[in-house]
Amino acid sequence: MKKHNGFASSLGFVLASAGSAVGLGNIWGFPYKTGANGGAAFVLVYILMALLLGIVGMTVEMYVGKRAQANPVTAVKKINSKIGFVGLLSVIVPFFIICYYSVLGGYTMRGIVSSFTDIGKDAAGVSAGLSDFMANPWLPALCTFLFLGLAVFIIMGGVQKGIEKASKVLMPLLFIILLGVMIYSLCLGEGVKAGLDFYILKADFKALGFKGVAAAMGQVFFSMSLGMGIMITYGSYTGKEINLFKSAVQISLIDTAIALMAGFAIFPAAFHFMEVEGIAASEVGLGGFALMFMTLPLVFNSLGTVGGIIGAFFFLMVTIAAITSVVSLVEVVTQFFIQKFRISRKRAAVLPMILALAISIPVSLSLGGHFTLFGFDLLTFFDEITNTVLMPVTALCVCVAAGFGIKRREFEDNIYVGKPIVGRIISFMARFVTPLLILVVAIFGIYSNVSVNVNYFAVINTAFLLAAVAFAVYFLSLVRVGDTDTGCNADELGYEGDADPADAAE
Numbered sequence: 001m002k003k004h005n006g007f008a009s010s011l012g013f014v015l016a017s018a019g020s021a022v023g024l025g026n027i028w029g030f031p032y033k034t035g036a037n038g039g040a041a042f043v044l045v046y047i048l049m050a051l052l053l054g055i056v057g058m059t060v061e062m063y064v065g066k067r068a069q070a071n072p073v074t075a076v077k078k079i080n081s082k083i084g085f086v087g088l089l090s091v092i093v094p095f096f097i098i099c100y101y102s103v104l105g106g107y108t109m110r111g112i113v114s115s116f117t118d119i120g121k122d123a124a125g126v127s128a129g130l131s132d133f134m135a136n137p138w139l140p141a142l143c144t145f146l147f148l149g150l151a152v153f154i155i156m157g158g159v160q161k162g163i164e165k166a167s168k169v170l171m172p173l174l175f176i177i178l179l180g181v182m183i184y185s186l187c188l189g190e191g192v193k194a195g196l197d198f199y200i201l202k203a204d205f206k207a208l209g210f211k212g213v214a215a216a217m218g219q220v221f222f223s224m225s226l227g228m229g230i231m232i233t234y235g236s237y238t239g240k241e242i243n244l245f246k247s248a249v250q251i252s253l254i255d256t257a258i259a260l261m262a263g264f265a266i267f268p269a270a271f272h273f274m275e276v277e278g279i280a281a282s283e284v285g286l287g288g289f290a291l292m293f294m295t296l297p298l299v300f301n302s303l304g305t306v307g308g309i310i311g312a313f314f315f316l317m318v319t320i321a322a323i324t325s326v327v328s329l330v331e332v333v334t335q336f337f338i339q340k341f342r343i344s345r346k347r348a349a350v351l352p353m354i355l356a357l358a359i360s361i362p363v364s365l366s367l368g369g370h371f372t373l374f375g376f377d378l379l380t381f382f383d384e385i386t387n388t389v390l391m392p393v394t395a396l397c398v399c400v401a402a403g404f405g406i407k408r409r410e411f412e413d414n415i416y417v418g419k420p421i422v423g424r425i426i427s428f429m430a431r432f433v434t435p436l437l438i439l440v441v442a443i444f445g446i447y448s449n450v451s452v453n454v455n456y457f458a459v460i461n462t463a464f465l466l467a468a469v470a471f472a473v474y475f476l477s478l479v480r481v482g483d484t485d486t487g488c489n490a491d492e493l494g495y496e497g498d499a500d501p502a503d504a505a506e
């Protein structure tokens with residue numbers, strides 16, 4: 001019998017958390033948001049935000065989970081039961097992300113196959129292939145189902161045998177493939193210099209604006225899996241032997257390095273393609289959803305059979321990254337369901353998957369152009385609700401709750417055992433610097449979004465409606481102090497491996 005049902009080693013914890021952090025956010029989101037917001041200027045602000053907000057936020061969230069050894073609702077309740085609804089919001093947000101993330105995961109899986117089937121087609125054929133796929137009412141949903149199914153399969157294996165084991169194999173594989181594609185892309189010759197200028201050498205702050213700064217902040221939260229319970233859940237699976245601050249720094253470095261590498265893989269290739277084909281940047285769509293799904297396949301395709309094979313590897317790598325990320329999203333909901341409803345891990349993993357699949361079908365239909373909501377496709381709508389509003393709000397609340405609600409001494413002594421000065425710095429940042437920065441950027445970001453598009457009010461209202469629902473549900477049914485009704489990790493203990501009582505009884 002194991003001592004605790006958490007991660008077996010520090011390396012396993014770091015790799016699993018990096019597996020959560022590194023995903024479509026790094027390889028799809030980061031490059032296209034860089035493309036949309038002034039290239040190098042966005043990269044610079046992103047790195048600053050990662051240092052000021054990301055590392056602090058991650059350390060704090062991990063500590064909140066580790067201290068409680070429980071799901072996010074119980075963990076926040078243990079700081080102060082009046083603000084436990086923030087914990088519930090941290091479980092609801094991942095659920096909404098699963099609904100659109102899996103659709104993108106399905107698109108990515110299609111990319112593996114289409115890289116081969118596109119070989120020999122001309123550019124118009126490649127574009128038409130993707131458009132047909134998007135417009136098809138069934139195929140994207142089927143790919144979404146396959147993608148989610150793979151993730152749930154891993155989760156059912158439990159923390160050590162499923163999540164940790166998969167991450168230890170998949171993460172290094174991903175790194176090697178990305179490195180290969182990056183080197184290949186940097187060696188393409190023509191256009192590479194222009195790509196590098198745009199990406200890291202010439203910062204255009206006018207194109208960035210406040211909207212871009214807010215986008216960089218949202219991207220930091222999304223990419224580092226913050227503001228949504230993940231690091232609370234993963235932190236709850238750690239024991240005394242794990243140094244939280246060091247782990248957070250390592251995970252942030254890996255996450256940022258992979259995002260930067262993705263940019264180095266994509267921009268030189270995209271600019272090479274533009275120069276060789278004589279196409280303008282505005283036509284290629286450097287700053288949109290399509291950068292990874294449409295522009296990149298065009299680039300690979302223009303390189304002939306070798307390009308097709310590289311493209312297939314590329315999409316395989318992105319699928320791997322996306323699976324370990326969606327695993328972490330499902331795990332938050334799974335852990336909460338197991339502990340709150342005392343159901344088996346299997347049931348607790350399948351339940352959110354069925355719900356998410358049901359919601360992901362309209363998301364994929366909307367992305368295919370079948371309908372819009374307030375002028376947005378559902379993916380953008382969900383993405384905006386979570387990235388620009390709910391994640392910053394949740395991260396801010398958790399920082400403030402932990403900074404002011406946990407005894408200062410206890411907080412400082414546990415962030416880096418033996419070096420309380422690190423704890424003191426993080427505690428100061430969590431109380432004053434990080435929340436203020438989040439608040440200012442979020443407010444200006446929302447303001448500049450609304451001033452360009454009034455429909456953005458719908459995004460904000462829906463986000464606050466969700467927060468109100470979390471608030472009401474919490475106070476109506478989950479508010480009891482401690483873990484008496486919302487459970488903790490120990491409830492899953494005492495059985496062989498990660499199996500649980502329901503399995504044994506079946």
Ligand code: PFF
Binds near residue numbers: 228326
């Ligand atoms: N961080 C992941 C990425 O960058 O793709 C996505 C993600 C995982 C977002 C887990 C949110 C999350 F809770």
